[in-house]
Amino acid sequence: MDVEDLKKSPGREQLAAWLSTEDPEQTAQLLAAAAAAKRETLGDAVHLRGLIELSNICVKNCLYCGIRCANTKVKRYDLTDAQVLQATAFARDARYGSLVIQSGERTGTAFVKRIEHLVRKIKQQTNNELGITLSCGEQSYETYRRWYGAGAHRYLLRIEATNPKLYAAIHPNDGRHRYEARLQALHNLQKARFQTGTGVMIGLPGQTAYDLADDLLFFKDFDVDMVGMGPYLEHEDTPIYELRQQLLPQEERLSLTLKMIALLRLMMTDINIAATTAMQAIDPFGRERAVLAGANIIMPNMTVSGVRHNYQIYDHKPGIDDDAELSKSHLEENLGKMGIRIAWDEWGDSKHFYKKREKFAPN
Numbered sequence: 001m002d003v004e005d006l007k008k009s010p011g012r013e014q015l016a017a018w019l020s021t022e023d024p025e026q027t028a029q030l031l032a033a034a035a036a037a038k039r040e041t042l043g044d045a046v047h048l049r050g051l052i053e054l055s056n057i058c059v060k061n062c063l064y065c066g067i068r069c070a071n072t073k074v075k076r077y078d079l080t081d082a083q084v085l086q087a088t089a090f091a092r093d094a095r096y097g098s099l100v101i102q103s104g105e106r107t108g109t110a111f112v113k114r115i116e117h118l119v120r121k122i123k124q125q126t127n128n129e130l131g132i133t134l135s136c137g138e139q140s141y142e143t144y145r146r147w148y149g150a151g152a153h154r155y156l157l158r159i160e161a162t163n164p165k166l167y168a169a170i171h172p173n174d175g176r177h178r179y180e181a182r183l184q185a186l187h188n189l190q191k192a193r194f195q196t197g198t199g200v201m202i203g204l205p206g207q208t209a210y211d212l213a214d215d216l217l218f219f220k221d222f223d224v225d226m227v228g229m230g231p232y233l234e235h236e237d238t239p240i241y242e243l244r245q246q247l248l249p250q251e252e253r254l255s256l257t258l259k260m261i262a263l264l265r266l267m268m269t270d271i272n273i274a275a276t277t278a279m280q281a282i283d284p285f286g287r288e289r290a291v292l293a294g295a296n297i298i299m300p301n302m303t304v305s306g307v308r309h310n311y312q313i314y315d316h317k318p319g320i321d322d323d324a325e326l327s328k329s330h331l332e333e334n335l336g337k338m339g340i341r342i343a344w345d346e347w348g349d350s351k352h353f354y355k356k357r358e359k360f361a362p363n
Contacts, residue, residue, distance in 0.1 A: 001026060003033045006266040015213035019259050027259065034262035034294035041269040045341040046291050046298055047348025048331075049133060050091035050099040050324070053303040053311040054079050054118075058104025060137070060177065062160075063170050064201070066235035066312045067104055073237055077307045081118065087302040088122050090324050091130060095344040098131035100156070100299055105137030112143050119150040131347035133197075138185040144192035154349070155189050156197040156228055157182070161204065162218040163211045170204065170240060186222065195353045197226030197272070202260055203253035204232045205243040212260060220267055225350035226297075227264060230276030231257045233314035254282045258293045265294030270351040272297050280318045287331075288338040297348065298335075300327045 001017060018030060038044075055078045056067040067074055084101075091099045101118065119132055133154035134147060144155070161167045164179045171177035189196040200215045219227055231253035234244050247253070261273055275295040279286030287298050302324040303311065309320045319327055335342060 003029050003266070006030075006033070006263060007037070010263075010267065012210060012213045012217065015216055015263060016209040018263060019209040019212050019256060027255075030262045031258060031293045034265040035292055037265050037269050038294045038296060042296050042351065043343075045343035046275075046296055046335065047098070047272075047343050047346060048096045049131075049297060049299045049348075050087065050094065050096040050302040051299040052079070052084055052087045052099060052101050053301070053308070054084065054101050054103040054136075055106075056104050056307075056311045057106060058137075059107070060105045061172050061174065062177065063172060063239045064160075064204075064232065064235070064313075066237060066314060067310075068238065071237045075310050077310055079304070079307070081121070083304055084118055085121060085125060087304070087324065088125060088130065090302055092126050094324075094328055096130075096300070097344065097346045097348060098133060098154075099302070100133040100135060101152075102135040103137075107137075107139060107143075112139070112146065116146050116150045119147060119152050123151040131349065138181060139188075141188040141192060144188055144194065148192050148194055153195060154197065154226065155194040156199070156226060157185055157189060158199040158201075158228060159183070159186070159218075160199075160201050161207070161211070162200065162215045163207075166204065166207060166211060169206060195225040195272075195350045197228060197274075198222070198224055199227050199229035199274075201232035202229060202257045203248050205240065205246045212256070216260065216264055216267060219264060219271075223356065224268075224271060225353040225356075226272040226274070228274035228276055228297075229257065229260060230278035231282060233278050233281055233316075235312065235314050250282045254279060254286060254289075258289060261290055261295050262293045268352065270355060272348065272350045272352075274299060277301070277318065278314065281314070281316055284318075285334055285338065288334050288340060291335075291340050292338065298331065300324075300331045302327070 057076050058067050058069050061068045061070050132152040134152045135156040159182050167179045234241050273295045274297040275287035275290035279290055305323045
């Protein structure tokens with residue numbers, strides 16, 4: 001297999017072969033080529049997005065998720081506006097450049113208004129210094145337009161599995177979890193002019209190398225601007241936990257994730273790719289390894305330590321006893337050990353998004 005072919009238009013068989021290889025030399029060649037492609041296109045620095053886990057209240061009942069609405073063991077919470085704005089001030093003072101507001105999925109009028117209000121307050125408080133990414137699930141096109149108009153400009157909505165059958169296997173058949181609705185929400189985000197991100201879980205029960213290859217081709221065909229993908233990690237209070245004996249060892253799931261990041265970087269050299277916290281749950285330097293494989297975004301947690309343990313999509317989430325300052329210092333220390341530079345005070349928007357706008361802009 002020739003890594004140079006991946007810079008052209010790799011097909012399903014080729015991608016599956018790279019994902020399946022157990023040759024350490026081939027894998028090292030792949031990761032090195034992706035790192036070089038990132039340096040050439042985006043530079044060698046990583047951009048930080050301070051993460052605010054606004055609420056773990058969710059109307060969805062996804063079969064893999066620890067905060068699914070049917071999990072009665074979870075203590076539900078909503079951060080106050082004051083707590084959100086305190087975290088916002090920390091992000092500004094910490095020179096992160098951007099933040100992410102993430103929550104369980106809700107669509108009620110009060111929730112939609114609250115997100116709009118918070119985005120406007122953050123922009124006002126920081127004099128528009130901070131970029132804002134939202135990750136608040138499926139919403140109507142009108143809601144996306146309202147949130148964009150308030151000042152958010154990036155949105156992450158992970159599809160989790162692009163194979164419709166696999167998607168159905170990890171979601172209940174209750175009318176609230178429709179593959180077609182997820183796709184339409186992603187289309188609506190693009191129409192609403194958001195820098196649009198999505199992603200998948202890697203190592204799900206029943207998932208094949210061909211499924212993962214199709215995920216990569218989906219990202220390319222959908223022309224996404226950002227991707228956040230990580231290893232699937234089980235949670236004991238979910239139905240899929242019963243299938244844990246079918247799972248690959250966690251280190252193999254991490255290795256697959258690194259290959260996915262590297263392959264995607266070679267296929268889409270100018271998009272933003274996140275190094276997710278799930279990788280850190282397997283390896284304390286998992287996020288840094290992802291950056292060295294082609295990722296360029298990390299999201300240090302800024303959620304107040306008192307509620308972090310209530311926002312666990314998977315078991316053994318790292319850093320749940322830390323506060324924002326400790327999360328920052330641990331990340332800086334790890335990045336320093338790996339020789340990775342931080343791009344302070346930068347939004348780190350998707351270059352891919354702006355190239356598309358230039359391409360289709362009227363003369």
